[in-house]
Amino acid sequence: MRRRTCSGFTLVEASIAIALLALVFVKVGMLVKMKSDTAAHESTALVVDDQARRVLEQISYAVMGASRERLIPDPESPIYSSELRYEVSLGVQNGAVVWGDAQWIGLSAGANEVTWRERPDAPDERKVVWCKVVRPFLEGELMNGIDDNGNGLIDEKGLVFTLNGSRVTVRLTLERKSETGEIVTRTVETMVTCRN
Amino acid sequence: MRIASQRSSSSRRGAALFVALFAAASVAVLATCLLQISGSVQKRQLASADLRRAFYLADAGLAEAYAGLTIGKTGNVGSASSPAKLGKGVFFVQATDVDADHVRLESTGMAGRARATVEMTVERGEESVATLGFFANQPLTVPAGASVGGYDSSAPADSSKPGLGGVGGLAGGGAPSDPPKGRIGSNGDIVLQGTARAPTTVTADLAPGAGHQATIGRHVTHTGTISPRTASAPLPAVELPFEPTGAGVDHQSPNTLVVQPGELGIAYLHLASGSHAIIQGPCSLVVDDLTVASGATLEFDTDDGAVGVWVGDSLSFADGSQVVCSSNDPTDVTIQVASDSPVSFGAAGAFYGVLYAPEAQATVGSGAAVNGACVAEQVVLSPGAKLNFDVHIDEATALDVLPKLLAWRILELESVVNNAAGNDPFEILGVDPARLLPPSKSHADVPLHVVYQNLAGTTLTYDGMESGFDWANVRAVQTLERSGKPVGYMPADTTALAAETKTGLSDAIGVLSDNTLTSAQLTASLIAASPLTSNDLVRIVNASAKFTSSDLTTILMSNSPLAANVLDKALIASPALPSNYMAKVLIASSPLPPHIVAQVLADALTLTPLEKANVLAAQ
Numbered sequence: 001m002r003r004r005t006c007s008g009f010t011l012v013e014a015s016i017a018i019a020l021l022a023l024v025f026v027k028v029g030m031l032v033k034m035k036s037d038t039a040a041h042e043s044t045a046l047v048v049d050d051q052a053r054r055v056l057e058q059i060s061y062a063v064m065g066a067s068r069e070r071l072i073p074d075p076e077s078p079i080y081s082s083e084l085r086y087e088v089s090l091g092v093q094n095g096a097v098v099w100g101d102a103q104w105i106g107l108s109a110g111a112n113e114v115t116w117r118e119r120p121d122a123p124d125e126r127k128v129v130w131c132k133v134v135r136p137f138l139e140g141e142l143m144n145g146i147d148d149n150g151n152g153l154i155d156e157k158g159l160v161f162t163l164n165g166s167r168v169t170v171r172l173t174l175e176r177k178s179e180t181g182e183i184v185t186r187t188v189e190t191m192v193t194c195r196n
Numbered sequence: 197m198r199i200a201s202q203r204s205s206s207s208r209r210g211a212a213l214f215v216a217l218f219a220a221a222s223v224a225v226l227a228t229c230l231l232q233i234s235g236s237v238q239k240r241q242l243a244s245a246d247l248r249r250a251f252y253l254a255d256a257g258l259a260e261a262y263a264g265l266t267i268g269k270t271g272n273v274g275s276a277s278s279p280a281k282l283g284k285g286v287f288f289v290q291a292t293d294v295d296a297d298h299v300r301l302e303s304t305g306m307a308g309r310a311r312a313t314v315e316m317t318v319e320r321g322e323e324s325v326a327t328l329g330f331f332a333n334q335p336l337t338v339p340a341g342a343s344v345g346g347y348d349s350s351a352p353a354d355s356s357k358p359g360l361g362g363v364g365g366l367a368g369g370g371a372p373s374d375p376p377k378g379r380i381g382s383n384g385d386i387v388l389q390g391t392a393r394a395p396t397t398v399t400a401d402l403a404p405g406a407g408h409q410a411t412i413g414r415h416v417t418h419t420g421t422i423s424p425r426t427a428s429a430p431l432p433a434v435e436l437p438f439e440p441t442g443a444g445v446d447h448q449s450p451n452t453l454v455v456q457p458g459e460l461g462i463a464y465l466h467l468a469s470g471s472h473a474i475i476q477g478p479c480s481l482v483v484d485d486l487t488v489a490s491g492a493t494l495e496f497d498t499d500d501g502a503v504g505v506w507v508g509d510s511l512s513f514a515d516g517s518q519v520v521c522s523s524n525d526p527t528d529v530t531i532q533v534a535s536d537s538p539v540s541f542g543a544a545g546a547f548y549g550v551l552y553a554p555e556a557q558a559t560v561g562s563g564a565a566v567n568g569a570c571v572a573e574q575v576v577l578s579p580g581a582k583l584n585f586d587v588h589i590d591e592a593t594a595l596d597v598l599p600k601l602l603a604w605r606i607l608e609l610e611s612v613v614n615n616a617a618g619n620d621p622f623e624i625l626g627v628d629p630a631r632l633l634p635p636s637k638s639h640a641d642v643p644l645h646v647v648y649q650n651l652a653g654t655t656l657t658y659d660g661m662e663s664g665f666d667w668a669n670v671r672a673v674q675t676l677e678r679s680g681k682p683v684g685y686m687p688a689d690t691t692a693l694a695a696e697t698k699t700g701l702s703d704a705i706g707v708l709s710d711n712t713l714t715s716a717q718l719t720a721s722l723i724a725a726s727p728l729t730s731n732d733l734v735r736i737v738n739a740s741a742k743f744t745s746s747d748l749t750t751i752l753m754s755n756s757p758l759a760a761n762v763l764d765k766a767l768i769a770s771p772a773l774p775s776n777y778m779a780k781v782l783i784a785s786s787p788l789p790p791h792i793v794a795q796v797l798a799d800a801l802t803l804t805p806l807e808k809a810n811v812l813a814a815q
Contacts, residue, residue, distance in 0.1 A: 032223070039230045057248075061606060091317060092317040095295070196605075
C-alpha cells in the first residue's frame with residue numbers, strides 16, 4: 001500500500017498536471033502583462049495630462065500680463081496662429097507705462113516643442129522649452145484643408161492661439177507613446193484676457 | 197523512496213508558491229509605481245489648484261482695493277498680520293502713492309500653501325471741472341438781464357437746443373414743468389441781481405462757497421436749490437500739452453483758414469475782421485495768443501472728433517465776433533487758458549463747449565451764449581449774457597472720476613510657501629481665522645465727513661473715523677467726504693450705497709462666516725460683542741442653523757428688547773425657535789408692538805395657552 005501510494009502519477013496524470021500548470025502560467029503571464037500595459041498607459045496618460053495643464057497654465061500667466069495693443073499677430077485680425085509675440089508691463093515711471101522686452105511663445109523644432117523666448121532673434125535671446133511632445137495637429141485635425149474637428153479652424157497645429165480683441169484662446173494637444181507603443185493624446189484649452 | 201517522495205512533494209508545493217508570489221509581487225510593484233506616479237501628479241495638481249486659487253484671491257484683492265479707491269478710500273486692504281479673509285484663503289493689498297496722480301496696488305493672495313502677488317498701477321480719477329457748471333473762485337454776480345439755465349444735449353434734437361420752449365428760453369429736454377437746471381457755483385458768495393426793466397431769470401441750483409451765501413435780489417426769478425459747498429473746490433492749473441513752437445498766423449484774407457486735424461502749436465492766431473477760420477477735430481491746438489476780432493468767425497468742426505484749444509497767454513473773442521459749433525455737445529470743444537491774463541468772450545452765436553481759465557478773469561459779453569460750462573478765477577457776466585449748463589456733462593464725464601488702469605503684472609507665483617510653517621495661510625501667517633474680517637471690512641480706516649438723512653428722516657452730520665459710523669442708519673447721503681476729499685463717485689441711490697457698505701453690519705457678525713466655530717463659540721463671541729445692531733440680529737436669526745435654540749435665545753435675550761424689525765422679519769417669520777424659547781424672547785422684549793400682540797392674541801404664533809398667557813401678562 002505504501003509503495004502504491006509513493007508510486008507517482010501515470011503519464012496521463014502528469015500530462016494533465018503539466019498542461020494545467022502551463023495554462024496557469026500563461027494566464028498569470030497575460031494578467032501581469034495586461035496590468036503592466038494598463039499601468040503604463042495610465043501613467044503616461046497622467047503625465048501627459050499633467051504636462052498639458054502645466055504648459056497651458058504657463059502660457060496663460062504669460063499672456064495675461066501682455067498688452068493687447070502689442071500682441072503680434074494683431075488681435076483684431078480674424079486669424080489664428082501657432083505663435084504669439086507680446087510684451088508685458090514692468091510698471092509705471094513718470095506717468096508712462098514701461099514695457100519689458102519682447103517675448104514669444106510658439107512651436108519650434110519640427111513643430112513639436114512649445115518654446116518661450118525672450119528678445120527673440122536678438123543675439124542675447126533667452127529660450128526655454130516648455131514641452132517637447134506637441135502633436136503636429138490639434139486633436140482630430142488632419143492636413144486636408146478642411147475643419148475636421150469642428151472648432152472653426154482649418155489644419156491648425158498642435159498649439160494654436162485664436163485672438164479676439166483682448167481675449168486670447170489657447171488650445172494645445174500633446175501626444176506621447178506609452179511604453180507599450182500606444183498613443184496617448186490630451187487636448188486642453190483656455191481663454192485668457194490681456195490685462196494691459 | 198520515502199525521501200525521494202518527500203522531495204518530490206516539496207518541489208511541487210514550491211512551484212505553486214513561486215508562481216503565486218511572482219504574480220503578487222509583479223502586481224504589487226506595478227500598483228506601487230502607478231500609485232507613486234498618481235500621487236506625485238495629484239500633488240502637483242493640488243499645488244497648481246492652490247496657486248490658481250491664490251492668484252484669484254490676489255486678483256480679488258486688487259478689485260477690492262480699486263473699488264475702495266473709487267469711493268475715496270486709500271486702497272490699503274488688510275495687512276500680512278491681519279489679512280482679509282475670503283473663503284479658505286486670505287489676501288492683503290498695499291497701496292503706494294507713486295506720485296500725486298498714480299497709485300500702485302500690490303495684492304497678495306494666499307490659499308493652501310501657495311502665494312500669488314499681482315500689481316496694478318492706476319491713475320487717480322478726477323472729477324471734471326466742467327461739472328461745476330458756471331463757477332468762479334471769487335464771488336460771482338449774475339447781473340440784471342442775464343439768464344442762466346440748463347439743457348440736456350443728450351435729449352432728442354428738438355428739445356436739446358437751449359433756448360427752445362422753456363422758462364426764460366432755457367429749458368431743454370425734459371417736460372416743461374421740469375426743465376434741466378443749470379448750475380452756478382463759487383468758492384465765495386453768489387449774488388443774483390435784477391431790475392424791473394431787466395429782470396433776471398435763473399433756473400439753476402446755486403452752490404455758494406463754504407461759509408458763504410447766495411443772495412437773490414428783487415426782480416429775479418430763481419428756480420432751483422441753494423446748497424452751500426462743504427469745502428472749497430480746487431481749480432487745478434492748466435498745463436500745455438506741448439510747446440507752441442510754430443510761427444504765428446495772422447489771418448486777414450476772406451478765404452477760409454482751415455486748421456487740419458492733428459496737433460498744432462503756434463505762437464498766435466489772429467483772425468481779422470471779415471476773416472473765417474475752421475478748426476477741424478480731432479485737433480489739439482496750443483497757441484499763446486488767440487484773438488478773434490469783431491466781424492471775424494471761428495468755427496469748431498467736431499464732426500470727426502473733439503477740439504481742444506490750450507491758450508498760453510491771452511484769449512479774446514471781441515464783441516461782434518462770431519463763433520460756430522457743429523455739435524451741441526459741449527464736451528467736444530474745450531478751451532483752457534493757462535495764464536492769468538483776462539479772458540474776454542463776447543462772440544455772438546452759440547458756443548457749445550467748456551471754457552476753463554483757473555487763474556484768469558473771464559468776461560462773458562452781452563451777446564454771448566455759453567452752452568456747456570465756464571469755470572474761472574473770476575466770472576464777470578455782462579447784462580444779457582446767456583449761460584446754459586449741459587446736464588449731460590455729468591454723465592459724459594462720470595468715467596473720469598474712476599481710477600484708470602495703467603499697468604498690471606504678476607510679481608510672484610509660488611506653489612509652496614514656507615514648507616515648515618503650515619498647510620494653510622492662517623498657519624503660515626500665524627493668524628486666527630475667526631478674528632479675520634471680510635474684504636469689505638478690511639479697508640484701512642479713513643476720516644469720514646458725511647451729511648446724511650437717518651432712517652427717521654433727520655439730517656445729521658458725522659465727522660470722525662469711518663469705523664465709528666453706522667451706515668445702517670443712513671437713508672440718504674447729501675455730502676460724502678473721505679480723508680477731506682469729496683467722493684466723486686456716488687452710487688445712484690442709497691440702496692446701492694447700503695449694499696456697497698454691506699448694510700453697516702458690525703465686525704462682530706463676521707464670525708458667522710466661519711464654519712469651523714461651534715454654536716457655543718459663536719454665541720460667546722456674539723454675546724461679547726453685544727449690544728448688536730438690528731441688522732446683525734436679523735442676520736443671526738437668518739443663520740439660525742448655526743446655533744442651538746438655547747444659544748440663539750441667549751443671544752436674543754442679551755440684546756433685548758428687540759427692535760420690531762427683528763421680531764417681525766426674522767423671529768416670527770422663521771421657525772428659528774420653538775415656542776417656549778420664543779415666549780421667553782417675546783417676554784424679554786415686552787411691551788411688544790401692538791401688531792405682534794395682535795398676532796399673539798390671534799394665535800398666529802405657535803404658543804401654548806400657558807406661554808400665550810405669560811406673554812400677554814407681560815404687556
